[in-house]
Amino acid sequence: MPVKIAVNGYGTIGKRIVDAVLSNKDFRLVGIAKYRVDYSAYLAARKGIPIYVPRERASEFREAGLEPHGYVDYLFEEADLIYDASPGGKGAGNKKIYESYGKPGVFQGGEEPGVAELSYSTLCNFEEALNKKYVRVVSCNTTGMLRLLCTLHREYGVKRALSVIIRRAADPKEDQRGPVNSILLDPPSIPSHHGLDARTVAPWLDIVTAAAVVPTTLMHMQFIEVELSTQVNRGDVVELLDGINRFLLVESASTGIDSTSKVMELARDSGRPRGDIYENIVFIDSLSINASRLYLFQGIHQESIVIPENIDVAYAMLGIESDPLKVMERVDSTLGIGGLRRFISPHGYIQIGGAP
Amino acid sequence: MPVKIAVNGYGTIGKRIVDAVLSNKDFRLVGIAKYRVDYSAYLAARKGIPIYVPRERASEFREAGLEPHGYVDYLFEEADLIYDASPGGKGAGNKKIYESYGKPGVFQGGEEPGVAELSYSTLCNFEEALNKKYVRVVSCNTTGMLRLLCTLHREYGVKRALSVIIRRAADPKEDQRGPVNSILLDPPSIPSHHGLDARTVAPWLDIVTAAAVVPTTLMHMQFIEVELSTQVNRGDVVELLDGINRFLLVESASTGIDSTSKVMELARDSGRPRGDIYENIVFIDSLSINASRLYLFQGIHQESIVIPENIDVAYAMLGIESDPLKVMERVDSTLGIGGLRRFISPHGYIQIGGAP
Numbered sequence: 001m002p003v004k005i006a007v008n009g010y011g012t013i014g015k016r017i018v019d020a021v022l023s024n025k026d027f028r029l030v031g032i033a034k035y036r037v038d039y040s041a042y043l044a045a046r047k048g049i050p051i052y053v054p055r056e057r058a059s060e061f062r063e064a065g066l067e068p069h070g071y072v073d074y075l076f077e078e079a080d081l082i083y084d085a086s087p088g089g090k091g092a093g094n095k096k097i098y099e100s101y102g103k104p105g106v107f108q109g110g111e112e113p114g115v116a117e118l119s120y121s122t123l124c125n126f127e128e129a130l131n132k133k134y135v136r137v138v139s140c141n142t143t144g145m146l147r148l149l150c151t152l153h154r155e156y157g158v159k160r161a162l163s164v165i166i167r168r169a170a171d172p173k174e175d176q177r178g179p180v181n182s183i184l185l186d187p188p189s190i191p192s193h194h195g196l197d198a199r200t201v202a203p204w205l206d207i208v209t210a211a212a213v214v215p216t217t218l219m220h221m222q223f224i225e226v227e228l229s230t231q232v233n234r235g236d237v238v239e240l241l242d243g244i245n246r247f248l249l250v251e252s253a254s255t256g257i258d259s260t261s262k263v264m265e266l267a268r269d270s271g272r273p274r275g276d277i278y279e280n281i282v283f284i285d286s287l288s289i290n291a292s293r294l295y296l297f298q299g300i301h302q303e304s305i306v307i308p309e310n311i312d313v314a315y316a317m318l319g320i321e322s323d324p325l326k327v328m329e330r331v332d333s334t335l336g337i338g339g340l341r342r343f344i345s346p347h348g349y350i351q352i353g354g355a356p
Numbered sequence: 357m358p359v360k361i362a363v364n365g366y367g368t369i370g371k372r373i374v375d376a377v378l379s380n381k382d383f384r385l386v387g388i389a390k391y392r393v394d395y396s397a398y399l400a401a402r403k404g405i406p407i408y409v410p411r412e413r414a415s416e417f418r419e420a421g422l423e424p425h426g427y428v429d430y431l432f433e434e435a436d437l438i439y440d441a442s443p444g445g446k447g448a449g450n451k452k453i454y455e456s457y458g459k460p461g462v463f464q465g466g467e468e469p470g471v472a473e474l475s476y477s478t479l480c481n482f483e484e485a486l487n488k489k490y491v492r493v494v495s496c497n498t499t500g501m502l503r504l505l506c507t508l509h510r511e512y513g514v515k516r517a518l519s520v521i522i523r524r525a526a527d528p529k530e531d532q533r534g535p536v537n538s539i540l541l542d543p544p545s546i547p548s549h550h551g552l553d554a555r556t557v558a559p560w561l562d563i564v565t566a567a568a569v570v571p572t573t574l575m576h577m578q579f580i581e582v583e584l585s586t587q588v589n590r591g592d593v594v595e596l597l598d599g600i601n602r603f604l605l606v607e608s609a610s611t612g613i614d615s616t617s618k619v620m621e622l623a624r625d626s627g628r629p630r631g632d633i634y635e636n637i638v639f640i641d642s643l644s645i646n647a648s649r650l651y652l653f654q655g656i657h658q659e660s661i662v663i664p665e666n667i668d669v670a671y672a673m674l675g676i677e678s679d680p681l682k683v684m685e686r687v688d689s690t691l692g693i694g695g696l697r698r699f700i701s702p703h704g705y706i707q708i709g710g711a712p
Contacts, residue, residue, distance in 0.1 A: 182616050183522055183615060188609075190643075190652070210642070210651065214570035214571065215570065218539075260539045285544045286566070288547070297541055
């Protein structure tokens, strides 16, 4: 019998979790909690998604022509698992509500680690999430870093890592954020919080991170340096990463794809909903190895990269499936992860922007 | 008696060299060579700068209302030193012309290293430029990296360095370059050419560089990691860099300056011509040390950072002065380098963009 899901919030993350839940037969969406009448409320209504509202707000929704499906207390009562997709920082308050209903909850990376029993990333610590009640899926940049570093650690051992994160300034819809024409150190100190955040999942990780914000909306770009415990062969690393659907290896020379905007064009052309990219985009021409040091650039789609991990973790928390490989296979197939490969494989690649 | 200078080209670099020469009593500007009637030709004329043109182009200039001061052959004949500030890649052809007049020449970083006897950066190899006839001043990013790395190497020894360069997409006037909304790997491979270029000046340097272009016009931002031969104290590094005018140390916490745009505002407010910033802008809140590893961010003003080195090198090539410290003191004082400090010192700092 499918697991009943409530999604608290319908913003950037919430609406994507909803779509992922709807596409997966292991889950059934009870509905979403909405607190304000806005574009996303109408969007949900048009899509036939049940909207639950606080009792005291019901008239506001009715006046706006949005008949609520019910009240949020029913939604939380009915659900087996609640996704907290509220604005960052509201999770701790919401947790008390979820606890009052005795329901498990998945929080997002904008919350303090203390909100949950465990900070989580599938390729690092799926097993630790088994039967946990409150889990925090780390944020987009941390998720992207950890997928790579935990994979490399398991295979070769990671002695030390460095990441310089070139961050997007705003999401596409955010027209009030900057910078417009500047490179902003955020923070102006080193290390940035990303390394600390990564260690909430992988305490063994010796990492320094630094971050600057630049005027673009599409994706983050991470420069990564990893000192491995063993000397490795470039071909083996390529094969390792290519064997995991959460990584999409893009060869710039053959495809012409050497930027975040060209990656987005691939996602849009492929028919991905919203042009989302759930995978770490590893620019493999940049993957170079010097003795035991590995370097690469990877692109991170900030709006969608955490969605697979959000779904994965439900399998662990609710004890549906305890093998992370089976869980990823299931989640990847429902989200179409792995499917972009055929557009850029050496045998059928497309070229964007002319000759490589 | 002042040294007679010709400047071949009057673009981004050429016009700044001209202004630096005009501000320095050790030099006398004979004039500039211009090949086309355009905005910068009128600009030079308005500023009273003697314009020399090819014989066959003289009528074109006259028809445009620009009476040439003379022909380029006279300019090159008359000069003691020629600055090649022509578009990148034209230097090799021009060198043959300079040779035909028997005149020494300074080339820019856009030329192949082979164009000159020596690739140059003052804080690295001033002495090697003494009495050389053809010298190449390396490009903006390489100049910024080498100032720092050679200074650290002399004091502590540099075992290994890494730089991730977040490059500006275009200069402010360039309205046809991109990207507009993308992070472009340039190149999509690692290492980028910057490390190789740095080694043309400092062959001892073990360095990996990587570069991405982002949608901004103001400055480059370099993330730097250096592994030093000795354990160092953060305060000592701050004191070392603060003692050299080519570095401007900006404390973000007290000044609120944590981005390239805020640095530019400082330069504009200070009255610097064109808002130029000749110094490496070291964001000292980012300067952190972990055992023998040093990390920092530094901002590099691509249009002007190479100007001091262009002037310095003339002192060496022409044998005017053989002590680099005296040369830098002289050049810095004519360009006002060091003068921005009073705007951001702890005793009289300004705040930009509100509270830190």
